[in-house]
Amino acid sequence: MAMGRPRLGRTANVDVPVTPELKQEFQDACNEAGRSMTDVANELFALWVAQRQKAPKQQPLPLMDLKKAS
Known part of the structure; x- marks a missing residue:
C-alpha cells in the first residue's frame, strides 16, 4: 500500500x-x-471489513462493560 495520505476526494x-x-x-x-x-x-x-464480508453472518456480540470486566 502506498505511503502518505489518501488522494483528495477519497x-x-x-x-x-x-x-x-x-x-x-x-x-x-x-x-x-x-x-x-x-x-x-x-x-x-479494510482488513476488518474484508474479514466481515468472508465470515458467515452472525449476531453481533453484546458490548462489554469494561468497568465490570476489570
Whole structure:
C-alpha cells in the first residue's frame, strides 16, 4: 500500500473516542514502523471489513462493560 495520505476526494474523517494511552501506543507503534497513523488505520479498517464480508453472518456480540470486566 502506498505511503502518505489518501488522494483528495477519497477521504473521510472517523471520530473514534479511545483512551489517551491507547492512542499513544498506536502512535508509538506507527512511528516505530515508519508508517502514518492514517495509513495503518486505513489498512485496519479494510482488513476488518474484508474479514466481515468472508465470515458467515452472525449476531453481533453484546458490548462489554469494561468497568465490570476489570
